[in-house]
Amino acid sequence: MTADPLVERMRAFGTTIFTEMSALAVRSGSINLGQGFPDTDGPPEMLAAAAAALRDGANQYPPLPGIPALRNLIAAHEQRFWGLTRDPDTEVVVTAGATEAIAAAILGLCETGDEVVTFEPYYDSYAASITLAGARRRPVTLRPGPHGRYGFDEAELRAAFGPRTRLVLLNSPHNPTGKVFTRAELTLIAELCQEYDAYAVTDEVYEHLVFTDAAEPHTPLASLPGMHDRTLRISSAGKTFSCTGWKVGWATGPATLVSTVLRVKQFLTFVNAGPLQPAVAVALGLPDTYFSGFRAALQARRDRLVAGLTEAGFAVQPSEGTYFVTADITPLGGTDGVDFCRDLPARSGVVAVPTQVFYDNKEAGRHLIRFAFCKREEVIDEAARRLAKI
Numbered sequence: 001m002t003a004d005p006l007v008e009r010m011r012a013f014g015t016t017i018f019t020e021m022s023a024l025a026v027r028s029g030s031i032n033l034g035q036g037f038p039d040t041d042g043p044p045e046m047l048a049a050a051a052a053a054l055r056d057g058a059n060q061y062p063p064l065p066g067i068p069a070l071r072n073l074i075a076a077h078e079q080r081f082w083g084l085t086r087d088p089d090t091e092v093v094v095t096a097g098a099t100e101a102i103a104a105a106i107l108g109l110c111e112t113g114d115e116v117v118t119f120e121p122y123y124d125s126y127a128a129s130i131t132l133a134g135a136r137r138r139p140v141t142l143r144p145g146p147h148g149r150y151g152f153d154e155a156e157l158r159a160a161f162g163p164r165t166r167l168v169l170l171n172s173p174h175n176p177t178g179k180v181f182t183r184a185e186l187t188l189i190a191e192l193c194q195e196y197d198a199y200a201v202t203d204e205v206y207e208h209l210v211f212t213d214a215a216e217p218h219t220p221l222a223s224l225p226g227m228h229d230r231t232l233r234i235s236s237a238g239k240t241f242s243c244t245g246w247k248v249g250w251a252t253g254p255a256t257l258v259s260t261v262l263r264v265k266q267f268l269t270f271v272n273a274g275p276l277q278p279a280v281a282v283a284l285g286l287p288d289t290y291f292s293g294f295r296a297a298l299q300a301r302r303d304r305l306v307a308g309l310t311e312a313g314f315a316v317q318p319s320e321g322t323y324f325v326t327a328d329i330t331p332l333g334g335t336d337g338v339d340f341c342r343d344l345p346a347r348s349g350v351v352a353v354p355t356q357v358f359y360d361n362k363e364a365g366r367h368l369i370r371f372a373f374c375k376r377e378e379v380i381d382e383a384a385r386r387l388a389k390i
Contacts, residue, residue, distance in 0.1 A: 011043055013128050017357045021341065028345040031375075031383045032303075034353040035174070036323045038374045042241040043290060050279035058275040065264055066094025066250070070277045072154035073284040074250050075335045081207070082220050084233070089253040093262045096272040097247035098205045098236040101261060103129040104268060105232050105251065107170070108260030110135040119152065121176055121358030121365055126169055135166065139360045140340045148318045150217065151177040154188065161192050167199040168192075170221060173206035176355050176370040177205055177326055178319030182215045183224075190224045199257065200231040205239045205249075206322040208291050211299045214320035222253065237280040239323065240294070242374075248275045261322070298323070298373070301380055305373040308384025323374040326355060330367050332390065337369045348386045 004011060018035045041047060065071060071088040078084040086092055095101040102125060110116065112134035118126055120139040130137045138160040142150040156235045168189060172181040181189075193200050202221050222231035236249035251261045268384035302319055309316050315328035334340040337354030345351055356365040373380060 004094050009131050009134075010128070013124075013131070016124055016237060016354055021351050021353055024342070024345055025132050025351040028349070030345040030349045030351045031379060031386065032351045033371045033373070033375065033383055034341075034351040036239075036374060037244045037377055038242040039379060040123075040242060042243045043286060044242070045286065046241055046279045046283040049282040053275040053278045057120065058278060060274060062274045062277055062337065064095075064173070064271055065089075065262060067274075067281070069279040070284075070333060071096055073281040074252065077284045078233075078252060082223060084222055084228075084252070086252050087255070091258050092252050093258050093265065094272075094277060094320045095251060095261065095265055097238060097248045098203060098234050098249040099125050100247075100268060100272075101234045101236075101249050101251040102126065102201065102203060102264065103167070104261045104264040105234070105257075106130055106133050106135065106167075108264040109199060109201075109257075110166050113164060115162065115164040115165055116169055116206050117157075117160045117165060117198075118169040119171070119174070120360055121355050122169075122240040123171060123175055124358060126171075130169075133339075134253045136164075138162075138361070139166070141359070141364050142174070142179060142260065143364060149320070150174070150317070151334055152176045152185070154255055157188065158192065161196050161198070163196075165196045165198045166362075167201055169201050169203070171203040172221075172384050173204075173210055173321030174204065175217060175322050176324050176353070176358060177317070178322050178324055179375045180210050180216060180218055182216050183219050186219055186221050186224055190221060190227050192229060194226050196228075200227060202231060202233050204233060206234055208240045209295055209298055210321040211302065211319070213296065213318075218321070229254050230257075232261065237283060240291075240339070241280070241283045243276075243280075246273060246280070248276055248280045249274045279385045301373045301375065301377060304377060304380050305371060305384065308380065312383065312387040312390060313332055317368075323372050324370050325373060326368050327352075328367055334367065336366055344390070348390045350383045350386050 021034040025255040072200040075086040075088040110133040114135045232253040238244040319325040341354045355368045359365040
C-alpha cells in the first residue's frame with residue numbers, strides 16, 4: 001500500500017495557504033491581514049433575524065433549493081441591482097457558501113478531459129474543483145499594466161480556448177488582485193464563450209465592493225448580449241454582510257444550469273444553514289444606504305492600509321474592489337513571496353499571504369503578496385506601525 005492513500009490527482013493540494021498563515025498568526029501573536037474575514041459582525045437586523053429563527057424553530061432541514069423567502073429575495077436582489085430577471089422557483093439555488101456552488105457547478109458541467117478557462121492568480125478552490133472533476137485548467141495570467149491595474153493579453157485568452165473548452169470560470173471583482181473586469185474585457189470573454197459554445201461560471205461574491213475610483217462599475221457577465229442563457233452566476237452573504245462563517249451562498253441562472261448545481265449539491269451537503277437563511281433574506285432586503293455605506297467603509301480602510309504599506313516601502317498595486325490589495329516586495333529586497341510571508345511575522349508581527357500559490361505560472365506572482373483590509377481601523381493602523389519597522 002502507498003504511504004499516502006489520497007488519490008493521486010489530489011496530492012498536489014495540501015494544507016491551504018490560508019490555514020498555514022492563520023496558524024502562523026496565532027503562534028506568533030501577529031496581526032492577521034492574510035485571511036479575508038472581517039473582525040466585526042454584520043448588520044444588526046440580520047443578526048436579530050438569525051436569533052429569532054433559532055428560537056422560533058427553523059432548525060430542521062430546509063428545502064433542498066433553499067427556503068422560499070431567501071430565494072425570492074435573491075431574485076429580487078438581482079433584479080434590483082443588476083436588472084437580471086430570475087424565477088425564484090427554478091433559477092435560484094442556495095448553497096453552502098460560494099465555494100460549494102463553484103464546486104457543484106464544475107462537477108456538474110465538466111466531463112473528464114474537458115477544459116476550464118480561468119484567470120490567474122485564482123482562488124485556490126478553483127484548481128481543486130477542476131481537478132476533482134477530472135477536467136483541465138487553462139489559466140490566463142493577469143499582470144499589472146502601466147498604471148498598476150491588472151489586465152490580460154487578448155492573444156493569450158484566445159489561445160486558451162479550444163475544442164475541449166467547456167466553461168470559463170470568471171471572478172470579478174477579482175480576488176486576490178482587486179481587479180474589476182471592464183465591459184470591453186467581458187465582451188471579449190462573452191464573444192469567445194459563444195464562438196466555442198462554452199458556459200460561463202461567474203464568482204461575484206464581491207459584487208457590492210467596487211470602489212468609486214475603479215475604472216468602471218461592476219458588470220455581471222450574464223447581463224451581456226448572448227450570455228443570459230449560458231451563465232451561472234454565483235454570490236454569497238459572507239462578504240457583503242460580514243458573516244463569512246455562515247456559509248450561505250447561491251447560484252442563479254437558467255433553470256438548466258441551476259439544475260446541474262442542485263443535482264450535485266444534494267449529494268455534497270444536501271442542505272445547509274436552516275436558521276441562517278431567513279436572516280440572509282432580511283439582509284438582502286436592506287436599503288441601498290447599507291450597501292453604499294458598506295462600500296465606503298471598506299474603501300476608507302483600503303486607503304488607510306495602502307498609505308501604511310506605501311510608507312513601509314511596498315510598491316502597492318491599485319485595488320478597485322474586494323477585501324484585498326496586492327503589493328510588490330521587490331523594493332524591500334524580497335524575491336520570493338512565500339519566504340517573505342513566512343518571515344514577515346518575526347520581522348513585523350503582521351501576516352500576509354503570498355499570491356504566487358494562486359498561479360500555475362509561479363514566476364508571474366513570485367514578487368507579489370496580498371493583504372486584507374476588512375479589519376477595524378485601529379487594527380489596520382497598528383499593522384501599519386509594525387510594518388514601518390521592516
